[in-house]
Every structure is written in structure tokens, then in C-alpha cells.
Amino acid sequence: xxxxxxxxxxxxxxxxxxxxxxxxxxxxxxxxxxxxxxxxxxxxxxxxxxxxxxxxxxxxxxxxxxxxxxxxxxxxxxxxxxxxxxxxxxxxxxxxxxxxxxxxxxxxxxxxxxxxxxxxxxxxxxxxxxxxxxxxxxxxxxxxxxxxxxxxxxxxxxxxxxxxxxxxxxxxxxxxxxxxxxxxxxxxxxxxxxxxxxxxxxxxxxxxxxxxxxxxxxxxxxxxxxxxxxxxxxxxxxxxxxxxxxxxxxxxxxxxxxxxxxxxxxxxxxxxxxxxxxxx
Numbered sequence: 001x002x003x004x005x006x007x008x009x010x011x012x013x014x015x016x017x018x019x020x021x022x023x024x025x026x027x028x029x030x031x032x033x034x035x036x037x038x039x040x041x042x043x044x045x046x047x048x049x050x051x052x053x054x055x056x057x058x059x060x061x062x063x064x065x066x067x068x069x070x071x072x073x074x075x076x077x078x079x080x081x082x083x084x085x086x087x088x089x090x091x092x093x094x095x096x097x098x099x100x101x102x103x104x105x106x107x108x109x110x111x112x113x114x115x116x117x118x119x120x121x122x123x124x125x126x127x128x129x130x131x132x133x134x135x136x137x138x139x140x141x142x143x144x145x146x147x148x149x150x151x152x153x154x155x156x157x158x159x160x161x162x163x164x165x166x167x168x169x170x171x172x173x174x175x176x177x178x179x180x181x182x183x184x185x186x187x188x189x190x191x192x193x194x195x196x197x198x199x200x201x202x203x204x205x206x207x208x209x210x211x212x213x214x215x216x217x218x219x220x221x222x223x224x225x226x227x228x229x230x231x232x233x234x235x236x237x238x239x240x241x242x243x244x245x246x247x248x249x250x251x252x253x254x255x256x257x258x259x260x261x262x263x264x265x266x267x268x269x270x271x272x273x274x275x276x277x278x279x280x
């Protein structure tokens with residue numbers, strides 16, 4: 001999830017963005033597996049700070065005046081962790097669900113290489129989530145910064161729903177994550193990327209919509225603190241949320257953006273955000 005500043009200040013065309021992101025994806029595909037895995041672990045750890053921040057907010061607040069206030073607070077603090085991942089340029093599975101599919105659609109790599117990339121990053125993310133969940137469960141209650149009930153409340157918001165509700169919620173989360181990744185790539189400076197990431201990823205936490213990486217840390221933390229989350233519940237969440245996130249990022253962002261640019265012909269070279277269009 002990286003995007004270089006444009007020192008010239010020139011706007012980027014749709015095709016420029018697509019080509020740059022395909023090149024970035026191809027670089028990731030070519031990286032050694034150990035490097036990808038460690039980057040995935042780092043992303044899982046960094047994103048899990050969002051769970052710690054949300055649990056701390058619930059613990060310290062002791063109650064909110066309204067559900068709107070509570071969700072707004074949780075949305076903001078969880079979005080900070082997404083920013084850690086973006087600025088740190090570590091590999092998050094839900095971001096790669098959007099960007100890594102681009103060179104596949106363009107015929108530059110096959111499904112086998114895409115599967116390798118996804119599986120390595122996914123495994124790294126999961127390990128990072130598990131490690132951080134153990135950290136929260138170990139230090140949170142003794143320090144008084146995370147109560148078991150706070151962790152349980154976060155998990156409750158993601159469970160107890162029909163599988164198709166979780167699936168569609170996960171599609172929305174993957175869609176939003178894909179938009180954050182794509183628009184961050186289109187941003188010409190760091191301030192623009194920060195703003196885009198904070199606004200879009202806060203929406204995931206505001207729902208809360210089912211993001212498989214963030215949700216994994218939430219459910220594992222609740223499980224470790226004895227909040228009624230069993231392996232069947234966790235396994236069901238993992239399967240459905242993963243599928244939904246992939247659909248949301250790959251189809252509604254990756255495929256549609258690739259399609260409209262690839263089929264636009266010369267129109268794709270129009271500068272993004274340019275105010276110099278000719279008036280008739």
C-alpha cells in the first residue's frame with residue numbers, strides 16, 4: 001500500500017495510476033516469500049493497534065451518551081491503525097485483494113502467482129493478529145486499560161448475525177478498503193493520503209463492517225479473555241469475512257477500475273482533478 005509523492009505537482013491520469021499500481025503489484029509478486037511474510041506479520045500487528053485503541057476507549061469511557069457518539073469514537077481510533085499500515089507500507093491482505101488482481105486482469109501474471117502472494121500475506125497477517133491479541137489479553141486487564149467486557153463488546157458487534165449479513169458486510173469493508181488503497185495511490189502528497197485513509201477506513205469502524213484482519217484480532221482477544229467466542233464462531237467469521245473482503249476489493253474496486261480505464265481508450269489520459277478542461 002504505497003504511493004510516491006509527485007514532486008512536479010502534476011496531476012496523474014487514470015492510466016498513470018493503473019500502470020503504477022500494476023508495477024507495484026508486480027514488484028510485490030516478485031519479492032522473496034520471507035520478506036512478504038514478515039511484512040504481512042508487521043501489518044497484522046500494526047492494524048491490531050486499532051483493536052487495542054477501541055477496547056481502551058470502551059474501557060475508559062464506561063459508557064457513551066449515545067450509540068452515535070460511541071461509533072464515532074471507535075471509528076476514529078480504529079482508523080489510526082489503518083494509517084499505521086499505509087504509512088508504514090506493510091502488506092495488508094485486504095489491500096492486496098484490490099491491487100494484486102490488476103496485473104492478473106491485464107494478463108501479466110497468472111492465478112498461481114496471485115494465490116502465492118495472497119496466501120503468504122494472509123498467513124503473515126493472521127500471525128500478527130494472533131500475537132497482538134495475546135498481548136492485549138495479557139497486559140490489558142492487569143493494567144486496567146482493557147476489560148474483558150470491552151473486548152466482548154467488540155466481538156459481539158461482529159457475531160450473532162446470519163452468514164449472508166456477514167458476507168455482505170465484508171463486501172462493503174473490502175470495497176471501502178479497496179477504495180482507500182486506490183485513492184491513496186491517486187493522492188499526490190502525504191497529506192492527501194492521510195486524509196483519504198482516515199476518512200474511508202473510519203467508515204469501516206463506524207459500521208462496524210466486517211474486516212477480516214481487524215476482526216480476527218477482536219475475536220481472538222475476546223476468546224482469550226473468555227467472552228464466549230469459540231472456534232466454530234471464529235472459523236465461520238474467518239471464512240465468510242475473507243470471501244466478502246476479496247469480493248469487495250477485487251470486483252468492486254480492482255475489476256471495475258481496471259475495466260473502465262482499459263476500455264476508455266484515449267479518455268483514460270485525461271488528468272485526474274485537472275481544472276484546465278476546455279470550455280466550449
